[in-house]
Structures are given as structure tokens and as C-alpha cells.
Amino acid sequence: MFLFLRRLQQLRFGKQLTGYKARALKTMLKVYDRVMTADGRCRGVIADLDAISPQHLLSSHSALDIIVAKTAQKNAKLQNEAMVWCFEHVLQDVQVKRLPIDASNAQLTIAVQRYLLIKRLVNHFAKHFKGVDDPDCTYAAGKAPSVVVKMVFCSMTSFKESGLDKCAAGSSTWLSDLPPHFFPVIDFLAKMVRGHVQVNQILDSAVQSDQNLSAEGFIRKYGSEKGGLAELFNVEDAMKKHTEACQAYEKAMAGSADAVAEPGTEAVPDPSVAEPGTRKDGTEADDDVGEEEKSLQQDEEAGFKITWQAPSRSWQGLFGGKLFTGSSV
Numbered sequence: 362m363f364l365f366l367r368r369l370q371q372l373r374f375g376k377q378l379t380g381y382k383a384r385a386l387k388t389m390l391k392v393y394d395r396v397m398t399a400d401g402r403c404r405g406v407i408a409d410l411d412a413i414s415p416q417h418l419l420s421s422h423s424a425l426d427i428i429v430a431k432t433a434q435k436n437a438k439l440q441n442e443a444m445v446w447c448f449e450h451v452l453q454d455v456q457v458k459r460l461p462i463d464a465s466n467a468q469l470t471i472a473v474q475r476y477l478l479i480k481r482l483v484n485h486f487a488k489h490f491k492g493v494d495d496p497d498c499t500y501a502a503g504k505a506p507s508v509v510v511k512m513v514f515c516s517m518t519s520f521k522e523s524g525l526d527k528c529a530a531g532s533s534t535w536l537s538d539l540p541p542h543f544f545p546v547i548d549f550l551a552k553m554v555r556g557h558v559q560v561n562q563i564l565d566s567a568v569q570s571d572q573n574l575s576a577e578g579f580i581r582k583y584g585s586e587k588g589g590l591a592e593l594f595n596v597e598d599a600m601k602k603h604t605e606a607c608q609a610y611e612k613a614m615a616g617s618a619d620a621v622a623e624p625g626t627e628a629v630p631d632p633s634v635a636e637p638g639t640r641k642d643g644t645e646a647d648d649d650v651g652e653e654e655k656s657l658q659q660d661e662e663a664g665f666k667i668t669w670q671a672p673s674r675s676w677q678g679l680f681g682g683k684l685f686t687g688s689s690v
Contacts, residue, residue, distance in 0.1 A: 385422070392425045399441045402518075406448040410455065410462070418464040419451065427466060431473050442516070443480060449517035450476040453526075459556055474568035475561065478579065479553045485576035487511035490546055490603060492539070493610050501535040509539065514550050525551040540610075542602040549594035563590055 396403055410417040419425055428451075432443035451472065454460035460472055492506025503512035503519070513523045520526055523535075525547070536544065552560050563583055567574050574582075583590045584597065 388426050389422045392422050392429050395429045395444065396425065400445045402445050403448045406452045409452055413455065414462050417462050418455070418460070418469055419448075424466055424469055427470055428473055431470075431477060443477065446480055446517065447473050447476045450479075453517070454556060457556065459561075471565055471568065474572045475564045478564055478568055478574060478576075481576040482553065482579065483510075483514045483550060485580075486546060486550060487514065489600070490543075492543065492603070493607050495610075498538055500538050504535045504538065506539055506543065509543070510546065510550070513547070514554060517554070520551075520554050526555055540606050542599065542606050545594060546599050546603075552593070559593060560590075 396407075407419060410419055419428075428444060428447045432440055432447060434440040434443065451460065451469070454472065455462050460468065464472070487510045490510050491508070494500070494505045494507050500506075503509065513519055513525065517526075536547065539547075549560075553564070567579055567583060571578070580590075580596050584595075585591050590596070
């Protein structure tokens with residue numbers, strides 16, 4: 362492969378190459394420019410594949426052109442990120458024998474389309490799954506709820522540094538600092554990026570139907586399909602829990618701030634809130650009992666006691682256990 366690059370380098374310096382048609386030379390020059398101007402990790406992947414076998418799936422300019430063409434974007438930074446993402450996924454799949462070292466261009470094309478759909482899904486969750494950081498918690502670098510999805514899955518390098526490439530999500534200690542509802546999302550994304558037989562089958566089916574399928578389109582079409590994504594990860598349920606958790610945390614923070622009154626000040630009673638034993642109109646209440654209190658009395662009579670646990674400022678206290686807990690009397 363590096364011999365091919367050296368030949369192209371000779372062409373760049375005005376030396377003649379024979380046996381190539383003009384169209385092939387044009388493609389080779391395009392490939393050379395993209396590979397040489399991209400992140401050095403692309404050349405590192407080629408070197409690693411060369412060490413496995415001189416004749417590998419990226420040893421021809423036509424194979425490289427598949428990645429070059431499918432990652433082409435107007436934004437140079439995003440273009441290079443997508444290219445590195447595909448190169449590193451190719452190496453990972455070859456190393457775990459998910460992709461043959463001598464895979465055909467047709468096999469490579471499906472794989473690259475899958476890698477790019479995974480990238481779009483990662484970007485989608487990074488955008489829509491931002492948590493609320495607990496000011497009382499010291500998170501590992503790049504592992505705070507507001508940025509963890511983006512920082513861990515933005516590249517193969519950061520993914521490997523997280524430890525998720527070699528183990529299940531539950532084995533990563535930094536996850537214990539996150540709200541529990543983050544776990545299924547991170548676990549699913551880790552399966553996609555690391556590679557998973559069932560997930561890959563769903564992704565391959567999707568890109569074969571539409572190679573440019575958006576993340577939203579994929580979730581809409583395959584998220585609730587029987588035997589599909591829903592059996593591995595319920596996107597709708599995850600987003601619902603995420604929204605509820607963020608709202609509950611923000612409410613707890615607001616309540617905690619309101620509870621701290623300034624010295625020398627008195628709280629102004631809210632006229633809409635009646636004192637115990639009185640109605641809102643100021644008259645004394647009868648002995649009638651509200652529906653909620655009746656329900657609590659019935660629960661206690663049935664041998665089940667409802668107790669309240671004060672919210673903690675930390676995620677572990679707020680969501681690690683339930684706000685309402687039940688115990689037998």
C-alpha cells in the first residue's frame with residue numbers, strides 16, 4: 362500500500378507513471394491528497410493492515426476511493442473525522458475477524474455505509490441526550506452528563522480510552538457517577554461502535570435499503586420493529602426517562618435553592634396555600650379527608666407503608682434510589 366502512495370508521490374513531483382489511464386490517475390491523485398492531508402491515523406491504519414497482509418482490503422486505490430467518496434463533505438474537519446472513523450472501524454473489524462482481510466469492494470462498501478450510519482446515530486444521541494451536571498460531583502474528564510455521549514463516542518480514540526471497547530458498560534467505573542438512565546444509552550452506543558452481531562444485521566439491512574438513511578429515519582423505521590432495534594434498546598423509553606430525570610433534577614435544585622432563606626428575612630406566606638386545618642377561603646376545615654390522604658390511610662391499613670425520602674443534591678441520592686419507597690409494616 363505504501364508503495365502505491367510512493368508512486369503517487371512521484372507523480373506529484375513530475376515523474377511519469379506508465380500503465381495507468383487518465384481517469385485512474387485522477388482517482389489516485391484524489392485518494393492520495395485525502396489520505397495524506399487527513400489525520401495521521403489513516404496512514405497508521407494502512408501500516409497496521411500492511412503488517413497483517415500486503416494484499417489487504419485497502420491495498421488498492423479503488424478500495425480507498427470507496428471511503429474517500431462516501432466521506433466527502435464541504436466541511437474539511439467533518440470530512441477528515443468521518444474518514445478517520447471509517448479507517449479505524451475497518452481495522453477493528455479486521456482484527457476481530459468481523460471483516461475479512463481480503464474483503465471485496467462490495468463487502469467494504471456495506472461496511473463503510475454501516476460505519477457512517479453509526480456515526481450519524483452517535484451524533485444524534487450526542488445532540489439529544491445531554492444530562493444535567495451535578496455541581497457537587499467531580500466527574501472524570503469528558504464524563505459529565507452534559508458531554509459524556511459526545512466525548513466518549515466522538516472518535517475511536519476516545520471510545521477506546523473510555524474502556525468500553527473491551528468490556529461491557531457496567532464494568533466502567535466512571536459510569537457510577539452518571540444518572541442510571543444513561544446506562545442503556547451508553548450500553549447500546551457501545552455495542553454499535555464496538556460491533557455486535559444483531560445490531561450489525563439491523564444496520565446492514567437499513568443501509569442496503571437506503572445508504573443515506575438519517576439517524577431519525579433509522580429510529581423511526583427500525584426503533585419499534587418486531588425483532589429489530591426495540592428488542593435491544595427502547596429509544597422512546599430512554600428519551601422519556603431522560604426528560605423526566607432532567608426535569609426532576611432541575612426541580613430538586615430549584616427547591617433546594619428556595620429552601621435557603623437570607624438571614625434576617627421572613628418567608629412571605631402564599632395566600633393560595635391554606636394553613637393546616639383551614640381552607641383556602643380562611644374557614645376551618647371539616648374532618649373530611651382528601652383523596653390522597655385516604656389513599657395513604659388505605660395503604661397503611663393494608664400493611665404497606667409509604668415513606669418519603671428527602672431528595673439529595675447528587676444523582677445517586679435522587680435517582681439511585683426511588684423518591685418514594687415502600688416497605689412492609
